[in-house]
Amino acid sequence: MAINSHKAPQREAARGGLNHDEFWERRQIVAADLANRKLDAFLVSFSANLRYLSGFTGSNGSLLVLPGRAIFFTDPRYQIQAGQEVSCQVKIAKGPLVEDIAAAIARLRLRRIGYEPARMTCDWLDSLRSKIPARASLEPVNGWIEQLRMIKSPQELERIRRSVETNSRAFEQAVKRMRAGATEKDLAAELEYRMRRLGAEKPAFETIVASGERSALPHAQPTVASLKPGGLVVVDMGAFQDGYASDMTRMLFLGSPGPKVRRTYRAVLEAQAAAIQAVRPGVSTAHVDRQARKVLDSFGLEKAFVHSTGHGLGLEIHEPPRIGKKDKGRLETGMAITIEPGVYLEGFGGIRIEDTVVVTANGCEILTPTSKDLRLV
Amino acid sequence: MAINSHKAPQREAARGGLNHDEFWERRQIVAADLANRKLDAFLVSFSANLRYLSGFTGSNGSLLVLPGRAIFFTDPRYQIQAGQEVSCQVKIAKGPLVEDIAAAIARLRLRRIGYEPARMTCDWLDSLRSKIPARASLEPVNGWIEQLRMIKSPQELERIRRSVETNSRAFEQAVKRMRAGATEKDLAAELEYRMRRLGAEKPAFETIVASGERSALPHAQPTVASLKPGGLVVVDMGAFQDGYASDMTRMLFLGSPGPKVRRTYRAVLEAQAAAIQAVRPGVSTAHVDRQARKVLDSFGLEKAFVHSTGHGLGLEIHEPPRIGKKDKGRLETGMAITIEPGVYLEGFGGIRIEDTVVVTANGCEILTPTSKDLRLV
Numbered sequence: 192m193a194i195n196s197h198k199a200p201q202r203e204a205a206r207g208g209l210n211h212d213e214f215w216e217r218r219q220i221v222a223a224d225l226a227n228r229k230l231d232a233f234l235v236s237f238s239a240n241l242r243y244l245s246g247f248t249g250s251n252g253s254l255l256v257l258p259g260r261a262i263f264f265t266d267p268r269y270q271i272q273a274g275q276e277v278s279c280q281v282k283i284a285k286g287p288l289v290e291d292i293a294a295a296i297a298r299l300r301l302r303r304i305g306y307e308p309a310r311m312t313c314d315w316l317d318s319l320r321s322k323i324p325a326r327a328s329l330e331p332v333n334g335w336i337e338q339l340r341m342i343k344s345p346q347e348l349e350r351i352r353r354s355v356e357t358n359s360r361a362f363e364q365a366v367k368r369m370r371a372g373a374t375e376k377d378l379a380a381e382l383e384y385r386m387r388r389l390g391a392e393k394p395a396f397e398t399i400v401a402s403g404e405r406s407a408l409p410h411a412q413p414t415v416a417s418l419k420p421g422g423l424v425v426v427d428m429g430a431f432q433d434g435y436a437s438d439m440t441r442m443l444f445l446g447s448p449g450p451k452v453r454r455t456y457r458a459v460l461e462a463q464a465a466a467i468q469a470v471r472p473g474v475s476t477a478h479v480d481r482q483a484r485k486v487l488d489s490f491g492l493e494k495a496f497v498h499s500t501g502h503g504l505g506l507e508i509h510e511p512p513r514i515g516k517k518d519k520g521r522l523e524t525g526m527a528i529t530i531e532p533g534v535y536l537e538g539f540g541g542i543r544i545e546d547t548v549v550v551t552a553n554g555c556e557i558l559t560p561t562s563k564d565l566r567l568v
Numbered sequence: 569m570a571i572n573s574h575k576a577p578q579r580e581a582a583r584g585g586l587n588h589d590e591f592w593e594r595r596q597i598v599a600a601d602l603a604n605r606k607l608d609a610f611l612v613s614f615s616a617n618l619r620y621l622s623g624f625t626g627s628n629g630s631l632l633v634l635p636g637r638a639i640f641f642t643d644p645r646y647q648i649q650a651g652q653e654v655s656c657q658v659k660i661a662k663g664p665l666v667e668d669i670a671a672a673i674a675r676l677r678l679r680r681i682g683y684e685p686a687r688m689t690c691d692w693l694d695s696l697r698s699k700i701p702a703r704a705s706l707e708p709v710n711g712w713i714e715q716l717r718m719i720k721s722p723q724e725l726e727r728i729r730r731s732v733e734t735n736s737r738a739f740e741q742a743v744k745r746m747r748a749g750a751t752e753k754d755l756a757a758e759l760e761y762r763m764r765r766l767g768a769e770k771p772a773f774e775t776i777v778a779s780g781e782r783s784a785l786p787h788a789q790p791t792v793a794s795l796k797p798g799g800l801v802v803v804d805m806g807a808f809q810d811g812y813a814s815d816m817t818r819m820l821f822l823g824s825p826g827p828k829v830r831r832t833y834r835a836v837l838e839a840q841a842a843a844i845q846a847v848r849p850g851v852s853t854a855h856v857d858r859q860a861r862k863v864l865d866s867f868g869l870e871k872a873f874v875h876s877t878g879h880g881l882g883l884e885i886h887e888p889p890r891i892g893k894k895d896k897g898r899l900e901t902g903m904a905i906t907i908e909p910g911v912y913l914e915g916f917g918g919i920r921i922e923d924t925v926v927v928t929a930n931g932c933e934i935l936t937p938t939s940k941d942l943r944l945v
Contacts, residue, residue: 268787313685313693313708331690380764387757392789397770410645412769 211278213346214246218279220339221256230330231301232257234292237310239506240336242434246276253288254279255295255304262295264288289315293322305332334511341503341511342525347435348549351505351527354391354437355547355558358430361385362441362561366426369568375400375413378426386430395429395436395508406540409498409533420446423540429508436504438529439559440545443566455534455542456565458490462532463544463563466500466514470548470555472524476514483532484516495534503528504547526550527558588655590723591623595656597716598633607707608678609634611669614687616883617713619811623653630665631656632672632681639672641665666692670699682709711888718880718888719902724812725926728882728904731768731814732924732935735807738762739818739938743803746945752777752790755803763807772806772813772885783917786875786910797823800917806885813881815906816936817922820943832911832919833942835867839909840921840940843877843891847925847932849901853891860909861893872911880905881924903927904935 221233221244235241236253245254245263249272252265261279266288273281284291296304304323306316308331320329343351365381379398386394401411403422411425418424424443429436444452466483480500487493499515504527512520514528522528528550533543546559598610598621612618613630622631622640626649629642638656643665650658661668673681681700683693685708697706720728742758756775763771778788780799788802795801801820806813821829843860857877864870876892881904889897891905899905905927910920923936 308690308694311690313688313690314710316690317685333691376767377765380761383764384757384761387753387760393774 211246213344214244215278217244217339218254218256218261221335222258222261224335225256225258225305228305228332228335230303230305230332232296232299232303233305233332233335235307235336236315237307237336239340239510240307240310242506243336243340245279247273248276248434249273251288253292255292257299257301264291264295287318289319289322293319296323296327301327303328303330305330305335307331307333307336309333337511340505342523343505343527343549344525347505348525348527350433350435351437351547351549352558354395354430354432354435355439356560357386357389357391357432358428358437358439359559359561360389361391361430362426362428362439364389366443366566366568369418372417374415374417375402375405375424376415378418378424379413382426382428386428391430391432392434393431395431395438395504399425399427399440401425401541404538404540406542407535407537409535409541409543418443418445422446423448423452423542425541425543427543427545429504431508434506436506436508437547437558438504438508438531438545439547439561440531440533440543441561441563441566442542442544443568445568447567448565451539452542453565454490455492455536455539458487458492459532459534459542459544460563462486462496463530463546466530466532467546467548467555467557470522470528470530470550472522472550472552474522476512476518476520476522477516479514479522479530480516480518483530487532487534492534495536496532497535498533501529501531501545522550524550524552588623590721591621592655594621594716595631595633595638598712599635599638601712602633602635602682605682605709607680607682607709609673609676609680610682610709610712612684612713613692614684614713616717616887617684617687619883620713620717622656624650625653625811626650628665630669632669634676634678641668641672664695666696666699670696673700673704678704680705680707682707682712684708684710684713686710714888717882719900720882720904720926721902724882725902725904727810727812728814728924728926729935731772731807731809731812732816733937734763734766734768734809735805735814735816736936736938737766738768738807739803739805739816741766743820743943743945746795749794751792751794752779752782752801753792755795755801756790759803759805763805768807768809769811770808772808772815772881776802776804776817778802778918781915781917783919784912784914786912786918786920795820795822799823800825800829800919802918802920804920804922806881808885811883813883813885814924814935815881815885815908815922816924816938817908817910817920818938818940818943819919819921820945822945824944825942828916829919830942831867832869832913832916835864835869836909836911836919836921837940839863839873840907840923843907843909844923844925844932844934847899847905847907847927849899849927849929851899853889853895853897853899854893856891856899856907857893857895860907864909864911869911872913873909874912875910878906878908878922899927901927901929 249269364385400413402424406425427440429438462483469482501514531545535541626646741762783802804817806815839860846859878891908922912918
């Protein structure tokens with residue numbers, strides 16, 4: 192793969208971009224809040240935030256949001272692409288972007304410029320700081336765009352819905368094709384292949400296929416272990432499609448499950464249902480988490496549930512809000528979240544069930560269409 | 569996918585890890601240079617550098633290298649994994665790693681601690697700085713580990729070789745399966761599926777399949793465009809296998825190519841051969857780059873070659889050295905690099921040919937086994 196292009200080599204157009212108006216409106220919301228935050232401008236470079244505010248899907252860009260306007264900076268490789276994807280002023284930098292950004296800060300006589308310290312490297316900040324006029328100051332601002340991104344627009348929800356559908360269809364296609372002797376890696380490869388064939392750009396994370404006792408490892412990577420009769424298999428998979436993530440976990444069982452598997456599965460299924468039942472606008476995320484824990488407690492399994500109940504998703508696979516016992520937020524209409532309680536018992540295995548759901552005015556909609564019966568294969 | 573684990577949920581063992589001695593030796597090399605650099609310790613958190621010095625393959629860790637010892641920090645999710653992968657002292661942090669790192673800096677009375685400012689966020693640095701004693705200072709050090717990583721050990725070269733072989737076999741399998749009407753996305757999905765089935769963890773980058781005039785875009789993403797008769801198709805693909813990257817570009821032609829395609833293909837092939845011919849220890853990377861340009865110049869195509877001739881690869885797909893006209897380095901035995909000249913003609917298409925090669929005592933070895941004839945399909 193080539194790097195270091197020193198002449199505009201163009202790049203393809205965006206595929207299926209959102210409406211330019213939507214990006215403009217988002218920038219307006221940011222611009223309108225600048226004065227409250229005592230900022231003259233906000234500089235965004237983190238890829239998901241940049242895409243959210245500009246539509247740009249390339250790997251190198253920055254956006255300077257000012258009252259009434261915005262300037263987008265990128266390098267010559269993305270000249271054509273930025274022209275197609277970005278509706279505000281585009282500046283093609285000949286050298287490092289920070290030089291052009293600093294020049295704009297000087298020219299526009301900006302004094303207080305917000306930036307994202309959780310997203311930028313120390314070198315980037317030092318470089319920008321060394322190039323701006325002495326009167327200008329760079330002000331750390333974290334979580335601003337992430338907070339806006341928590342509430343999805345109808346267009347965004349439509350994309351998440353398509354990503355979820357691709358993911359569930361890929362699951363069905365791959366599971367139907369499973370043959371005796373298949374390994375965890377084989378199944379993971381098939382799941383990701385089917386996703387791509389159905390329109391995903393790529394998996395939203397490294398697909399988890401963990402069988403037997405390894406299903407007790409929440410973040411297991413697929414191995415060359417064969418899927419053996421008499422064992423649980425956890426499949427945790429997600430797609431990125433048109434930039435938006437999906438996330439689902441389902442359990443397979445090879446053969447006929449015994450009473451312990453059935454009882455534990457029922458516990459997790461009831462815990463998941465209880466958490467979903469609690470999802471509605473205004474409720475605290477900790478309350479949702481607690482509903483899952485209460486059910487598992489009644490089965491004597493509370494200690495086996497070692498992670499939080501869920502997380503937001505969208506342009507990133509993990510984004511705010513978190514649905515955990517120590518989290519402080521409240522749900523709002525338009526949030527897209529996962530609900531995924533699980534139990535992990537060393538020497539036995541793990542069981543997790545996960546859907547992608549959207550908070551609606553009256554409660555929630557479960558986007559994931561896949562059956563939650565324990566899948567016997 | 570679950571996040572925010574608040575209890576040790578274990579993680580699988582490393583698969584096919586390198587010898588612990590190799591990591592110990594690398595840490596010794598770093599430790600032995602601390603005094604020269606006027607440092608008491610060096611703190612490494614960037615994943616590829618961390619893996620190079622510790623063998624750790626997880627997503628959250630830091631390594632503090634001191635004279636005669638090293639301390640590895642990670643969170644409870646990676647307790648079992650770190651125990652298996654990491655041979656030095658392992659400290660499991662209950663909260664953010666920076667707190668335990670700062671406590672170690674205080675306890676060991678370290679004064680000057682090197683860190684990697686090109687790799688760490690502003691927030692991480694501020695957080696660490698606020699927690700260490702006033703007598704301690706954090707000193708920016710860039711490129712140290714990257715420089716060591718340029719020269720591959722025999723074990724590393726073996727891994728790169730296996731990654732290259734997987735990649736080339738995946739290419740053969742996928743191209744043989746191509747059917748009329750297949751889209752760019754279909755072929756890309758098939759290539760990545762075959763890689764995974766052959767043992768790769770994942771693609772080393774988003775596979776490029778670009779047909780017709782789109783082949784003139786060096787970084788094109790695959791679209792739903794069908795591969796049409798009478799057109800060039802560029803396929804640029806790489807695998808990560810056991811952590812190490814491969815990178816290859818080959819050209820397909822659907823049908824029978826005309827004289828312009830044949831002539832341009834020959835130009836690129838000769839340019840690639842000339843650059844490879846120049847690869848040997850001691851030669852400057854700019855000289856290698858120049859050999860490719862000279863050939864293209866003789867075909868009147870120098871201006872159509874818009875990127876550099878190649879780059880190093882290993883634990884990252886792009887790492888030092890760069891092989892470009894403005895680069896200053898010299899090749900050394902044990903470097904693994906790509907040689908990939910290309911020409912891009914708007915309205916006609918692009919042609920690039922890329923191999924992964926290793927610098928040897930006498931010249932170089934081309935690892936990529938795939939034929940460089942224009943592949944007619």
